[in-house]
Amino acid sequence: MKTSNYSVLMPAGKNYILYNCRTDVMVQVDNRLAELYQKNETDLERIADAAPDFFEYLSSNGFIVEDDFDEQKQIIDYWKEDDENSEELLVTINPTMNCNLRCWYCYEEHGKKSKMEQSTVDAVISYLQKQVAGGRFKSIALTFFGGEPLLYFSQVVQPILEQIKKIGTDKVNWTLHFTTNATLLTKEIAEYLQPWYPSFQITIDGNEFIHNIVKTMGKNKPGTYRMTIGHIRMLLQMRMKVAIRFNYTAKTLERFIDVLTDLKDFSDEEREYCNVAFFRVWQDKKSDDEKSLEEKLDFLESAFRSAGFHVIGQTTRLVGRCYADRDNSIVINYDGMVYKCTAREFNQKNCEGRLIEDGNIEWNSRYEQRRQVRYCNETCRSCILLALCHGGCSQNKLESPEVGCLMGYSEEDKMDYIRQRIKDIYVEQTKRVEARKRKDQS
Incomplete structure (x- = not known):
């Protein structure tokens, strides 16, 4: 041995x-x-x-x-098995690229006239019908993204869901998710969606002052912070799951302690249905004071955990494979163009196929390029972080040189990553032990 x-x-x-x-x-x-x-x-x-x-x-x-x-082969074989999972289909739909807000860090171009036409809605339904009829998948995970998907809820989202009911919700297990700023959410929409047991990702950008600057509905319009928190709480009270995404920069991070104050009156039951995670805005470049920033982040994560919130650790959300690497994962844009990644602009350069009227997809050469680069260059294959980092996702690999570390990690960075992973595992294990103790005492 x-x-x-x-x-x-x-x-x-x-x-x-x-x-x-x-x-x-x-x-x-x-x-x-x-x-x-x-x-x-x-x-x-x-x-x-x-x-x-x-x-x-x-x-x-x-x-x-x-x-x-062969450990390296076992890691990559495991990835391939995950990527080729034939039981679950992931479908992301962009009803529009338009949005009622204008966050400074958003990478998307907000086309005001971008709305999914009925012909594309029909093609989406045909695609889903084919997948169900084929009997291949046990579950279909449907995500509405954008833009702001609730802008055209009654014109696009609701008609698709009504057609899914006709396709048959008993033939496969359907799950429903929305990535939304939640400002257009109403009680009527929430009540309509409730039988689907949907989940939501909703972003908060700092305390009330900062959030209202970032997420503004326009000059002389009311702030969105209190509205967003109110809508999050409404969903939780209706027992719908919410992932609260805290988007931060080095300048705004420490003010999230104010957000904790505003969330502290959430009941224990409400907290059971939500989790929180901190994400650094991608345009916020590293500074000379990164250690201080890490300490602030550790403090905030600990504070939210101590207050009874489930915090997703910095490395925990990165351990699994990226959805874009999976064979059975697609993103259908409002115009019928098909993509794999939601973290890049939806333009001709990044397009990988086209949804046609009969519900089939015509893939292009970029789709094949992605499939060929999924499993790392030699530098990544020999790295101790291979199983954790995956050498970056296939989008990183498409955009980066074929040699060297695509993430730009130094040896010290790698050890820092491992230390953070150990810390996250310890926190997760501690939470499980505490949960068992509470269960035994009840």
Whole structure:
């Protein structure tokens, strides 16, 4: 047997943390076991003789593998299995590229006349009918994106959902999601959607003052902050799940403590239906004071957790495969053009196909290019972060050179990433233990 290429031993106070990037498992070990592991990485029989239980744990959790076991191949084979998942279809629909707000960091061009025409709605329905009739998928996850998808709720979203009812909600498991600023949400819309048990992603950009500057409906119009929080709470009270996305910059981050004050009167039941996650606005470049920013972020995440909110850790949301890498994931724009990624402009350069009237998709050469670059260059394949970072998503690979680290990580950056992952795992494990204790006490 041999030690894994993806294991790291790090000091943690008086003890050590042993972590494996491939299996995403960590364990705390004392000085004796840490020294035993370090001194005998090439002579594993000594570990087996001196600490058989420890050796068994290492073997069971991927810290030690068989001599002929190809870890790199196992990682990529796992990705391929995930990407080729034939049971779930992911369909994102952009009813429009227009939006009632103008956030400064938004990368999209807001076409005021961009609205999905009836012919495209019909083609979307034909596409979904074909997928259901084919009997291939057990579930179809439908996401409405944009632009602001609620701008044309009655003209686009509702007609599609009504047709899905006719296709048959008993033949596959349908899930429904909206990425929305929530300002156009009404009680009537929420009540219509409630039987679908939808989920929502809704963004808050800072405290009330900052949010109202970023998300403005226009000159002399009321602020959107209180409205957004009110609509989030309405959804939670109706037991619909909400992911609250905190978009921050180095200048705005610390003011999110004010947001916690405004959310503190959420009931325990309401908090059960929501999670929060911090996302740095992509235009906000790194500064010389990144360590201070990380400390502020750690403080805020801890504060929200202490207040009973489920916080998605910085690395947790990155561990899984990107939706754009999956074979059975498409984005249908309002004009019938088909894409794979929602994090880039919906233009001719990024277009990968076209939805035609009969519900079929004509793919172009860019789609094939994406498929060919999904599984990393040689630099990524030899990196300790391979299983965590994936070498970036296929969009990164399409846009970047074929050699070198696409994420620009130094060796120090890699170790920082691993430290953050260990921290996130510890928090998740602690929450599970606390949840079990509460369940046992009830």
